Amino acid sequence: xxxxxxxxxxxxxxxxxxxxxxxxxxxxxxxxxxxxxxxxxxxxxxxxxxxxxxxxxxxxxxxxxxxxxxxxxxxxxxxxxxxxxxxxxxxxxxxxxxxxxxxxxxxxxxxxxxxxxxxxxxxxxxxxxxxxxxxxxxxxxxxxxxxxxxxxxxxxxxxxxxxxxxxxxxxxxxxxxxxxxxxxxxxxxxxxxxxxxxxxxxxxxxxxxxxxxxxxxxxxxxxxxxxxxxxxxxxxxxxxxxxxxxxxxxxxxxxxxxxxxxxxxxxxxxxxxxxxxxxxxxxxxxxxxxxxxxxxxxxxxxxxxxxxxxxxxxxxxxxxxxxxxxxxxxxxxxxxxxxxxxxxxxxxxxxx
Amino acid sequence: xxxxxxxxxxxxxxxxxxxxxxxxxxxxxxxxxxxxxxxxxxxxxxxxxxxxxxxxxxxxxxxxxxxxxxxxxxxxxxxxxxxxxxxxxxxxxxxxxxxxxxxxxxxxxxxxxxxxxxxxxxxxxxxxxxxxxxxxxxxxxxxxxxxxxxxxxxxxxxxxxxxxxxxxxxxxxxxxxxxxxxxxxxxxxxxxxxxxxxxxxxxxxxxxxxxxxxxxxxxxxxxxxxxxxxxxxxxxxxxxxxxxxxxxxxxxxxxxxxxxxxxxxxxxxxxxxxxxxxxxxxxxxxxxxxxxxxxxxxxxxxxxxxxxxxxxxxxxxxxxxxxxxxxxxxxxxxxxxxxxxxxxxxxxxxxxxxxxxxxxxxxxxxxxxxxxxxxxxxxxxxxxx
Amino acid sequence: xxxxxxxxxxxxxxxxxxxxxxxxxxxxxxxxxxxxxxxxxxxxxxxxxxxxxxxxxxxxxxxxxxxxxxxxxxxxxxxxxxxxxxxxxxxxxxxxxxxxxxxxxxxxxxxxxxxxxxxxxxxxxxxxxxxxxxxxxxxxxxx
Numbered sequence: 042x043x044x045x046x047x048x049x050x051x052x053x054x055x056x057x058x059x060x061x062x063x064x065x066x067x068x069x070x071x072x073x074x075x076x077x078x079x080x081x082x083x084x085x086x087x088x089x090x091x092x093x094x095x096x097x098x099x100x101x102x103x104x105x106x107x108x109x110x111x112x113x114x115x116x117x118x119x120x121x122x123x124x125x126x127x128x129x130x131x132x133x134x135x136x137x138x139x140x141x142x143x144x145x146x147x148x149x150x151x152x153x154x155x156x157x158x159x160x161x162x163x164x165x166x167x168x169x170x171x172x173x174x175x176x177x178x179x180x181x182x183x184x185x186x187x188x189x190x191x192x193x194x195x196x197x198x199x200x201x202x203x204x205x206x207x208x209x210x211x212x213x214x215x216x217x218x219x220x221x222x223x224x225x226x227x228x229x230x231x232x233x234x235x236x237x238x239x240x241x242x243x244x245x246x247x248x249x250x251x252x253x254x255x256x257x258x259x260x261x262x263x264x265x266x267x268x269x270x271x272x273x274x275x276x277x278x279x280x281x282x283x284x285x286x287x288x289x290x291x292x293x294x295x296x297x298x299x300x301x302x303x304x305x306x307x308x309x310x311x312x313x314x315x316x317x318x319x320x321x322x323x324x325x326x327x328x329x330x331x332x333x334x335x336x337x338x339x340x341x342x343x344x345x346x347x348x349x350x351x352x353x354x355x356x357x358x359x360x361x362x363x364x365x366x367x368x369x370x371x372x373x374x375x376x377x378x379x380x381x382x383x384x385x386x387x388x389x390x391x392x393x
Numbered sequence: 394x395x396x397x398x399x400x401x402x403x404x405x406x407x408x409x410x411x412x413x414x415x416x417x418x419x420x421x422x423x424x425x426x427x428x429x430x431x432x433x434x435x436x437x438x439x440x441x442x443x444x445x446x447x448x449x450x451x452x453x454x455x456x457x458x459x460x461x462x463x464x465x466x467x468x469x470x471x472x473x474x475x476x477x478x479x480x481x482x483x484x485x486x487x488x489x490x491x492x493x494x495x496x497x498x499x500x501x502x503x504x505x506x507x508x509x510x511x512x513x514x515x516x517x518x519x520x521x522x523x524x525x526x527x528x529x530x531x532x533x534x535x536x537x538x539x540x541x542x543x544x545x546x547x548x549x550x551x552x553x554x555x556x557x558x559x560x561x562x563x564x565x566x567x568x569x570x571x572x573x574x575x576x577x578x579x580x581x582x583x584x585x586x587x588x589x590x591x592x593x594x595x596x597x598x599x600x601x602x603x604x605x606x607x608x609x610x611x612x613x614x615x616x617x618x619x620x621x622x623x624x625x626x627x628x629x630x631x632x633x634x635x636x637x638x639x640x641x642x643x644x645x646x647x648x649x650x651x652x653x654x655x656x657x658x659x660x661x662x663x664x665x666x667x668x669x670x671x672x673x674x675x676x677x678x679x680x681x682x683x684x685x686x687x688x689x690x691x692x693x694x695x696x697x698x699x700x701x702x703x704x705x706x707x708x709x710x711x712x713x714x715x716x717x718x719x720x721x722x723x724x725x726x727x728x729x730x731x732x733x734x735x736x737x738x739x740x741x742x743x744x745x746x747x748x749x750x751x752x753x754x755x756x757x758x759x760x761x762x763x764x765x766x767x768x769x770x771x772x773x774x775x776x777x778x
Numbered sequence: 779x780x781x782x783x784x785x786x787x788x789x790x791x792x793x794x795x796x797x798x799x800x801x802x803x804x805x806x807x808x809x810x811x812x813x814x815x816x817x818x819x820x821x822x823x824x825x826x827x828x829x830x831x832x833x834x835x836x837x838x839x840x841x842x843x844x845x846x847x848x849x850x851x852x853x854x855x856x857x858x859x860x861x862x863x864x865x866x867x868x869x870x871x872x873x874x875x876x877x878x879x880x881x882x883x884x885x886x887x888x889x890x891x892x893x894x895x896x897x898x899x900x901x902x903x904x905x906x907x908x909x910x911x912x913x914x915x916x917x918x919x920x921x
Contacts, residue, residue, distance in 0.1 A: 094887060526865060530866050532865055544833065590839060591839060594836070638865065639863070639865060640862065640865045
């Protein structure tokens with residue numbers, strides 16, 4: 042039995058998303074590197090952080106949205122855990138900044154998680170267990186990234202910025218209750234970034250089958266098998282979304298219909314938000330999900346592993362989701378920039 | 394309390410003094426003021442300066458300059474009140490003489506700004522504002538004035554071009570001032586097309602970064618005649634403060650400290666604004682001129698800007714301002730400005746203003762402002778018959 | 779580097795925490811421990827909603843040292859709904875028409891850093907209020 046579930050019923054009490062307002066169209070990147078005849082970009086456009094934004098500021102806005110929906114006293118939060126591959130500091134937690142700013146200090150745990158694009162769902166797993174154990178009533182898990190793509194690399198088209206925050210708490214207060222989770226991890230180096238390196242490196246097509254598909258498909262099928270579900274049982278499914286092709290293919294292979302992926306598939310509009318990618322997809326699903334519906338979320342982090350979550354939406358969703366901006370509000374907030382502005386925003390222009 | 398007069402004045406040209414250091418500039422001004430006064434004894438030296446620590450890596454200017462200028466042994470201190478440092482030093486010199494603690498006091502103002510690159514000067518000047526809640530949020534000193542100007546334009550339906558006469562008037566008056574940084578005229582078209590600094594404040598709304606030093610010698614009026622044929626009496630000296638930050642002001646466009654300081658000065662001199670023949674105001678930005686004129690009672694609220702269009706501020710107008718070019722065109726070496734202003738009033742009252750002479754000038758006022766209006770020192774001077 | 783200074787201010791800066799006067803109810807920002815209205819001691823912390831409108835604004839083209847990275851940037855005086863004026867930057871405004879009276883909301887952003895080796899200073903800025911464009915709507919919960 043590979044499914045995990047704490048003795049105490051837990052779920053998501055509040056959720057919040059954040060996406061910066063700047064967008065770089067894929068056509069602008071291909072104009073830069075491939076001339077006008079560039080091939081079809083893997084996503085329409087990607088989100089780019091403002092000059093004054095980083096993972097800490099973005100986490101803060103997502104966390105504030107989650108708190109608005111949860112409507113609890115932040116002093117009752119016992120953990121603030123931030124998963125990211127683009128923490129502003131190499132040493133010094135992002136999580137303490139977030140915890141301080143939302144008013145959760147000092148009686149809280151705070152830590153930064155690192156596992157490529159799975160760092161955020163790893164923090165969610167821990168938060169579910171932490172609340173499930175009874176050690177805490179509330180724990181905040183965030184997945185947020187401002188990922189850098191090497192200029193001219195395939196990943197430059199998709200490396201976006203954004204993410205989500207989930208306030209985990211008791212099931213009876215939740216908008217979505219956890220039915221079970223799973224994790225599937227191996228040592229597979231498909232994508233990495235060495236200490237002090239600015240850009241990550243990847244193993245090309247090796248990232249596909251041995252990386253993404255092996256882990257995502259295993260995590261998804263194992264949790265469904267353990268809980269006795271079939272694809273048709275879910276109203277929505279969210280997969281980690283490095284591009285539009287991978288999650289759609291995973292859905293097809295598992296037997297999901299394309300419509301089941303739609304609400305949670307944002308990569309075409311905001312790019313791959315790495316640790317935030319699956320999680321922000323879940324926020325977008327919760328914005329539209331109906332009470333009683335089941336949702337499956339499967340993340341993927343290079344290195345490599347997948348977390349699967351089986352959630353059941355509750356009646357509380359209808360009112361609670363209106364307490365903060367929807368994920369699509371952030372997606373729709375859009376200011377297009379050119380490659381030069383992008384280069385400035387992402388500090389690709391040498392100023393000193 | 395003794396009556397106090399200015400018996401000597403000295404000023405260096407305002408400019409880019411690449412060959413001179415801060416102490417050399419100060420010494421030039423002090424030496425010529427002492428020579429003008431023909432005194433043989435100095436009891437105290439007060440030095441007005443804002444940025445020597447940040448821009449020149451030098452504090453302790455009292456001892457530094459007194460020694461350099463040959464006054465080793467006298468009491469000497471630096472006085473700092475941002476752009477109001479010069480007049481703040483003058484006020485302390487005045488207190489010392491009036492209070493019978495000293496007979497002969499030299500008050501100098503000096504600023505040496507061109508030794509550092511622009512963004513460091515901008516950061517140094519921003520220290521005149523609230524460090525924690527203005528400067529640390531990225532508000533430059535120009536930006537604070539821009540916020541005032543934008544709000545003024547909004548509240549009173551004024552266009553940016555309406556401020557042009559203040560820059561044009563200052564530049565026109567600078568032409569015949571040998572100490573002015575910009576002795577050339579500007580036009581309304583120049584004003585319209587000037588480079589933007591922090592909108593709506595453009596280059597011609599703003600006073601320039603520059604070097605300069607100025608000094609005066611004070612003594613009791615009773616002794617003044619024996620030293621100088623034309624001493625200038627300090628009829629009033631007053632200082633007032635407001636919140637350092639714009640956001641803490643009770644009345645954003647009221648420039649309350651200017652009003653307070655002027656009211657105290659009028660009361661001490663037993664005069665009204667109508668009695669003032671010329672006004673060297675603190676035109677660090679055109680908006681500051683307008684707010685000062687209103688706060689000091691020369692115009693109703695919202696109507697100060699009209700004094701420009703109506704010619705009231707010209708040399709032959711109802712209240713001539715910036716008669717030697719003002720901060721705008723003579724230049725604004727910040728800590729020295731308050732002394733330059735007083736010297737220019739003295740030149741007018743001594744009838745030594747040349748082509749810029751205001752006819753029958755008997756009573757002149759100088760007002761030096763620190764920060765965006767947080768320290769305001771007003772001095773009313775009178776020709777001694 | 780002014781680590782301690784920024785640390786002392788971060789509570790005020792991260793989320794607009796000021797004070798309120800228990801005598802006359804005045805809301806105070808920045809904190810000053812004394813009510814500017816009635817001069818009573820005022821040390822009760824008060825967290826502002828972050829909602830307000832532009833009272834005046836300007837664009838800084840010649841930034842002070844430490845802010846070059848962001849220039850040109852917009853600064854403003856913002857009138858908070860609770861009363862006080864706040865001096866701050868406006869952010870996310872490229873391409874937006876800024877006007878006096880424009881509704882804005884507080885966000886926490888990077889104010890500056892002490893070079894690549896120093897710490898990052900975070901604090902409040904204001905941005906145009908995001909209007910919900912999705913059918914879902916967005917209402918602020920009365921916390």
